[in-house]
Each structure stands twice: as C-alpha cells, then as structure tokens.
Amino acid sequence: MPRQVLEDTLTxxxxxxxxxLAASGDASAFERLYRTHVARVHTLVRRMLxxxxxxxVTQDVFIRAWQKLATFRGESAFGTxxxxxxxxxxxxxxxxVGIERGRFITEDAPLEKATxxxxxxxxxxxxxxxxxxxPEGARQVFxxxxxxxxxxxEIARMLGIVPGTSKSQLHHARMxxxxxxxx
Amino acid sequence: xxxxxxNRLSEYIDGELDNTERAxxxxxxxxxxxxxxxxxxxxxxxxxxxxxxxxxxxxxxWAGIRAGLTPARSxxxxxxxxxxxxxxxxxxxPQLLAASIALVLLSGGSxxxxxxxxxxxxxxxxxxxxAPGTEIEINWTSGPDMAVAELQDALTRNESRxxxxxxxxxxxxxxxxxxxxxxxxxxxxxDPGNTYLNLHLADTMRRKVELLxxxxxxxxxx
Numbered sequence: 001m002p003r004q005v006l007e008d009t010l011t012x013x014x015x016x017x018x019x020x021l022a023a024s025g026d027a028s029a030f031e032r033l034y035r036t037h038v039a040r041v042h043t044l045v046r047r048m049l050x051x052x053x054x055x056x057v058t059q060d061v062f063i064r065a066w067q068k069l070a071t072f073r074g075e076s077a078f079g080t081x082x083x084x085x086x087x088x089x090x091x092x093x094x095x096x097v098g099i100e101r102g103r104f105i106t107e108d109a110p111l112e113k114a115t116x117x118x119x120x121x122x123x124x125x126x127x128x129x130x131x132x133x134x135p136e137g138a139r140q141v142f143x144x145x146x147x148x149x150x151x152x153x154e155i156a157r158m159l160g161i162v163p164g165t166s167k168s169q170l171h172h173a174r175m176x177x178x179x180x181x182x183x
Numbered sequence: 184x185x186x187x188x189x190n191r192l193s194e195y196i197d198g199e200l201d202n203t204e205r206a207x208x209x210x211x212x213x214x215x216x217x218x219x220x221x222x223x224x225x226x227x228x229x230x231x232x233x234x235x236x237x238x239x240x241x242x243x244x245w246a247g248i249r250a251g252l253t254p255a256r257s258x259x260x261x262x263x264x265x266x267x268x269x270x271x272x273x274x275x276x277p278q279l280l281a282a283s284i285a286l287v288l289l290s291g292g293s294x295x296x297x298x299x300x301x302x303x304x305x306x307x308x309x310x311x312x313x314a315p316g317t318e319i320e321i322n323w324t325s326g327p328d329m330a331v332a333e334l335q336d337a338l339t340r341n342e343s344r345x346x347x348x349x350x351x352x353x354x355x356x357x358x359x360x361x362x363x364x365x366x367x368x369x370x371x372x373x374d375p376g377n378t379y380l381n382l383h384l385a386d387t388m389r390r391k392v393e394l395l396x397x398x399x400x401x402x403x404x405x
Contacts, residue, residue, distance in 0.1 A: 011352065013356055013359075014352075014355050014356050014359050017356075017359040017360070017363065018359060020363075021359070021362060021363070021366075024366075026362075027249065027252055029359075029362075030252070031245060031249070034244075034245055034248060035245075038239065038240065038244065039237040039238060039239045039240075040237045042237075042238070042239070042240045042244075043237040043238055046238075054240075055240060055242070055244055055247075058240065058244055059244050059247045059248050059251065062244075062248045063248055063251040063252065066248075066251075066252050067253070127231055127235070128235065142232070146228075146229055146232035146233070147232045147233070147235060152199075167193065167194060167199070168190075170193055171190060171192070171193035171194075174193055174225050174228045174229070175221075175225070177228045177231075178221075178224035178225060178227070178228050181224065181227050181228065181231060
C-alpha cells in the first residue's frame, strides 16, 4: 500500500524534524509533538494512576520532556523516549505520594470486591473500567506487562519488587479481568 | 474451583514454565475442564489488552504545559536552549546536527519515493537544484531558489490528484522543512560567512528539491 507507506514516512519525518526544532527551543514544534502524542501519554497515565491526578501528571510529563529534550540523542523514536519518560514520571509520582498500603494483592477477596460479576452483564463494568478498579499494584503490573509490553524483570526493577511478585500480580489481574471480557 | 495449576496458567501463556512444568500442565489440561476454560479466558484477556485504544484527554492540556515551558538547558553548552520571544534565533552546532539528523531521516522518505518513481524523471528545472552527491555552488542566501518554486507550483497544480490526507501530510512535511530553512537563513544573516550554516542550508534546500521532485513524479504516475 504505497500511499500508506508515504503517509507513515512523512509522519515519522515530521516528528523527527519537530523534535529537532523543539530541542532548539521552538515551542510551536513542541506543541505539534504534544498534539501527536498526548492521547497515548494521557491514556498511559490514566491507566496507571487515580483519575484526579491524570491531567496534572500528563502536563508534568510534557514539561519534563521539554526540559530534557536537549539530552534526547535520537537512539530511539521520540514517541518511545517520551513513553519511557511518562512511565518514570508515573512511578516517581507513586513514590512521592507514598502509596504503599493495599498496593499488592495478597488474596482473591479484594479482586472480587473490586470487580463485578460476569453473570450480570447489565451491571458489569467494561474492560477499561474494571482495569481502573483493580488494586494499584495489580493494575500497574497488568498495564506495564500486557498493555505496554514490558518484561517482568523490567517491571520488578521499576516497581521495586521481585519478578515473582510481578508474575503473581499479573495473574491475579488477569483472573479478575476475565469476568469483564465483552461477549 | 482452584487448583495448583490454575495459578500457573499465566506463566504458561507467557512461556515462562520450564519444559517439565509445561509438559505436566499440558497433561493436566487434558483432564481438567475448569483449567482448560480458564486458560481460554486468560488468553482472551491478554488479547484484549493489546487492542485497548488510546483516548484524548477530556480537555486541552496545552495551555498549562505552555505556561510551564521554562528555558531548557543545552546539555552541551549549559546555556538556555529555548528561543526567547522577540530575539534573533541562533543555532548551536549540536542543534544543527540534530536538525541535520532529522533531515537525513527525511531523505529516507525520499529514498522510498525514489524506488516508487520513474528513475528517468527529472525536475522541471535544474537551475539552483543539485542531483544527490553533487556540489552545490549557488549562494543560498541570495534569494529564492527557482527550482523549488517551480516544483512547488507543479505540486500545487497536481495535488488535486492526491487524496486529502496525503496532501495534508505533504504540506506538513514541507512546512517543517521550510521552518528549518527559514531559521537557517536567519542564523546566516548574523553570520553570513559561516561555512557550516551555508552547507546546512544548502543540504536542506537540496532535500526539499528532492522531496518535491519525487512527490511530483509520484503524482505523475498516479
């Protein structure tokens, strides 16, 4: 599909050029980068954190990206670099607010409470809503592993846990979410 | 119902069991309908996670971000890298290198287009343009380049033959190159003898000519 290839190439070229312009201090170029990437960043933050802080953290991600653009070496695509930065900002936020209690699942009961029953679809949550109601630790492991594609070893390093805990949280999250698969 | 193997199903899906454990679990699955059904559900969850879509924020967050954009620091010079409003723009060498890298990436698009286009296609005018790899001897600060102007005119005449989304993408790419050209020209006004800036501007112009020529060739073939 040549036209699609042309579209993709031009988009990638425009992002690369805007990244260079933004790194030189061009706020208009940075706004274009924001508009291209904000949905992905905002969605990542929304899935990882509570709703009341999503907009603030998303803004913080982009402000930090602007501050760090001079150190962007171009080894990866700008989107990849920004995404990793967003993950780091989210995890730093998690530490700063001191969310510790009840972060990880130790038994099935909290999941049963957090999620609806599959047998009553009219009252059940959709998949995204159910994901948002998982305990924070299970939610973050699920998002990082199944949605974002990180490995357990990476997740363990980022969250300060052992890989076995990451695997266990992932399984608990999947077991809870299977009740909310769309029929 | 929950048995020993139920808690290993995610590891099985992710390929994290060793050969012995995997064989034992598969033997169990052949006899346990509950685990078999749960495995199918978990596979659906994994597949569903990969199809979740991104959503725009409910409100535009740019104003708050723009207000927080303080001058960034150059990693090389330690000087503010942000362009202060109302002041003349100047490039640092690292910034120019970054811009050059971006434009080299742009040549990747041109390379693809070159593969798609007629290899015998030529620009409507060769004045002021240069074939890849040849020396550019014109003074790029002296005035508008006629080859670019003519190629842009040709594109304007022919762009009705492209679909709207492609036209928009082409215009966006050209606008980005034009900004780089304009900023290089401004930098040259204050340092007209700068060899690096002249070469950078010449290279940028050459790439614009190449891009326009290839797009026109593509349009001619469509």
